[in-house]
Amino acid sequence: MLRPIANLVRKDIVKSLRDNIVIYVLLSPILMAAGLALCLPSVQTASLTFALDAAADPRVIEGFKEYGKVELCETRQDLVDRVEKLDDVAGVVRKGDRYAVVVEGNEASDVGAATRAVLDRILAAGTLAEIERVSLGRTSPMLREMAASLVVFGAILIAGVLIGFAIVDERETGVIRALAVSPATMLEFISSQFVAAGAVSVVVAVASSLILMGAGADYIKIVAGVSCAMVLSIVFGFLVGGLADDQIAGIAVLKVVMLPFIGIPIASLCVGARYQWVFYPFPNYWGFQIFRDIFTGESVLEFWGSCVVTLLFGGAVIAGLAPTLRRRLRLR
Amino acid sequence: MLGRYVSLFQQDLKVTLRNGFSYVVLILAAILVAVVDFAVPSEVKLTPTxxxxxxxxxxxxxxxxxxxxxxxxxxxxxxxxxxxxxxxxxxxxxxxxxxxxxxxxxxxxxxxxxxxxxxxxxxxxxxxxxxxxxGAESPTGSDIEYLRPRAGATPVPFNKGLVPLIVVFEVVMFGFMVVAVMVFEEKQEGSIRAIRVSPARPLEYILSKASVNVLLALVYGALVVTFTVGPGVDYPRLFLLIGAAALLMTLVSLSVAVFFGNVSEFLFVAIVFMAVFSLPMVSYLLPSFAPAFVTWIPSFPVVFGVREILFPTGKEGFLAPMVGMVLAETAVFLAASHWAVTRKLMREGR
Incomplete structure (x- = not known):
């Protein structure tokens, strides 16, 4: 059984190299991870921007620098123009010995109130409350860990796209007809897809994790997690490859299938622990839990529990899809 | 020229409908409407709790x-x-x-x-x-001045606030893949060879594809907006902005796609392009994140423009300069796509 699988894997590799697909597949997520690594620090430390009247007391100008970025405006019109730009910026304008906070009205609800609170604090004679800070001493921001979970989960999606379009290509070029009359079986076909796409997603996942998390991540768990979640790539690939007759239809199917595949993990990040059960019926939710556990330490089940559920759930879906796919691909 | 353009447009429209993209639009619109109306809560806190x-x-x-x-x-x-x-x-x-x-x-x-x-x-x-x-007075006596009379109106619910994101990063970008698919299909079926020897010029070829994608985006956008925000939207202004942005996206895609051999190759490059165009999504959800490089991305002003049209705060005079800027970018990519189509697509295989 191993030799036919190896032959099928070799065929896929030759085909991918000829079309430069492997280069694009490897480069695109790594580029995205690098882009994220560049942007994340500024997202994590994003603070308010204040447009200040240049005529304001220097104490006020210096004081505001403790609370965010400061942009000075020479005239009231300059200040109004700055406030009216698309980002949420509150202005502070001097009116004799008093100040007014200027906002557009469509900002996040508390920008005006927060700016007034800052102004009051800077100009007040003393403090109104004793405030002590206790740091939990974390060094890696949660946002980076969440981004790493999503990017590595994206590697699973990319492997799925690779499998789906490989099947479509084989149908279009007639390779699948040749396979149908060869001794290759459905199981060997699935196994070859698993090996070829699995290798790509492991490389993509490890490279993306290195870029985003450095050497500190648990790479053994990442490789093990990707290997388990690959079952989802096969589900995804079989849906695209099974439903689409050509690459054009493949894109149409991809658009529809991708939305719940990536949307459910993202939605699960925004929903509190009390309502996570809503996502339990979706195998991709469990696949995402594997990477949440690795990077954030948060998951409904522990790492191995999520791996087992993903494998069982994904395996059941593949078993359900296999007869249809066998019929459409005419494999034994 | 008009006759050739109309005939190409009819042909492209038929191919798009034949490929099932009309059904994809309907299915995606139904899913997105259901998600916005029934799945996403009206209040979600994105900043630290x-x-x-x-x-x-x-x-x-x-x-x-x-x-x-x-x-x-x-x-x-x-x-x-x-x-x-x-x-x-x-x-x-x-x-x-x-x-x-x-x-x-x-x-x-x-x-x-x-x-x-x-x-x-x-x-x-x-x-x-x-x-x-x-109950103490502000020591500075500072007031909050709202620039527009409608300021302080009822805040937009979180789920409805997602509609501008969907309109720009899904509806407008839909054409990015569709136009590439149209080109690859013509290459694959050999119909591009027929176009090469026909009287059709590259400009007519580009405009016909762009028109189909703009039409798809308008239908898709109208469905999503009507069933989420409601029918009382300023549709002429919304369609103007969606149409201009969809035209730009189509031309950007066309400028790049002609250099690739098939959909599979282009797909992964398209993902990177779409990820970059989607970056302003972060600024929309987290308004204090607006570094200069994000504001240069064409989708940045468009998403805020769509928000202002869907949920007006009384801001006047923003649409003309915004559409003007998008059209200026469109002119640049029209030139780029014309060059790419002429050099690559129309001469390939000669």
Missing amino acids: ELFVDLTEGRVFESVLRREGVEEARILRSREELTREVEKTRSGIGIVVEGDLENPRFTVIHQGTEAPENLNLLDATLEGLVRVMR
Whole structure:
């Protein structure tokens, strides 16, 4: 059984190299991870921007620098123009010995109130409350860990796209007809897809994790997690490859299938622990839990529990899809 | 020229409908409408969640927090419970208040990764809360001036606020893949060879494809907006902005796609392009994140423009310069796509 699988894997590799697909597949997520690594620090430390009247007391100008970025405006019109730009910026304008906070009205609800609170604090004679800070001493921001979970989960999606379009290509070029009359079986076909796409997603996942998390991540768990979640790539690939007759239809199917595949993990990040059960019926939710556990330490089940559920759930879906796919691909 | 354009347009429209993209639009619109209307809650807090414990005599702060709309789940009973929750959520901030209203003592338990400016801002907000509770006047007598009369209107629910994101990053970008698919199909079926020897010129070829994609985007956008925000939207202005942005996206895609051999190759490059065009999504959800490089991305002004059209705050005169800028970018990519189509697509194989 191993030799036919190896032959099928070799065929896929030759085909991918000829079309430069492997280069694009490897480069695109790594580029995205690098882009994220560049942007994340500024997202994590994003603070308010204040447009200040240049005529304001220097104490006020210096004081505001403790609370965010400061942009000075020479005239009231300059200040109004700055406030009216698309980002949420509150202005502070001097009116004799008093100040007014200027906002557009469509900002996040508390920008005006927060700016007034800052102004009051800077100009007040003393403090109104004793405030002590206790740091939990974390060094890696949660946002980076969440981004790493999503990017590595994206590697699973990319492997799925690779499998789906490989099947479509084989149908279009007639390779699948040749396979149908060869001794290759459905199981060997699935196994070859698993090996070829699995290798790509492991490389993509490890490279993306290195870029985003450095050497500190648990790479053994990442490789093990990707290997388990690959079952989802096969589900995804079989849906695209099974439903689409050509690459054009493949894109149409991809658009529809991708939305719940990536949307459910993202939605699960925004929903509190009390309502996570809503996502339990979706195998991709469990696949995402594997990477949440690795990077954030948060998951409904522990790492191995999520791996087992993903494998069982994904395996059941593949078993359900296999007869249809066998019929459409005419494999034994 | 018009006759050739119309004939190419009819042909492209038929091919697009034959490929099932009309069904894809309907299915995606139905899914997105269902998600916005029924799945996404109307209130979601994206910034760090503050959790509170009021240990003051008579718990004077708790009632004020409730009145300010802080949900019950964010008001905890003990310092230990609060510390545990802050550690567990890993993005939350815990606030313990002790003493009394005259001498309050706050302890802010934070993760350690927050910007110092944001922690200072929290301190100022807490002092502001104390000031309000004491009924004290602002020491500076500062007022808040709203630039537009409609300011302070009912805030847009979180789920409806996602509609501009869907319109720009899904509806407008839909054409990015569709136009590439049309080109690859013509290459694959050999119909591009027929076009090469026909009287059709590259400009007509480009405009016909762009028109089909603009039409798809308008139908897709109208479906999503009507069934989420409602029918009372300023559709002419919305269609103007969606149409201009969809035209731009189509031309960007066409300028790039002609250099690739098949959909599979282009797909992964398209993902990178779409990821870059989607970056302004972060600025939309987190308005304090607006570095210069993000504001240069064409989708940045468009998403805020769509928001203003769907949920007007009274801002006037923004649409003409915005559409003008998008059209100027479109002109650049029209030239680029014309060059690419002429050099690559129309000469390939000669």
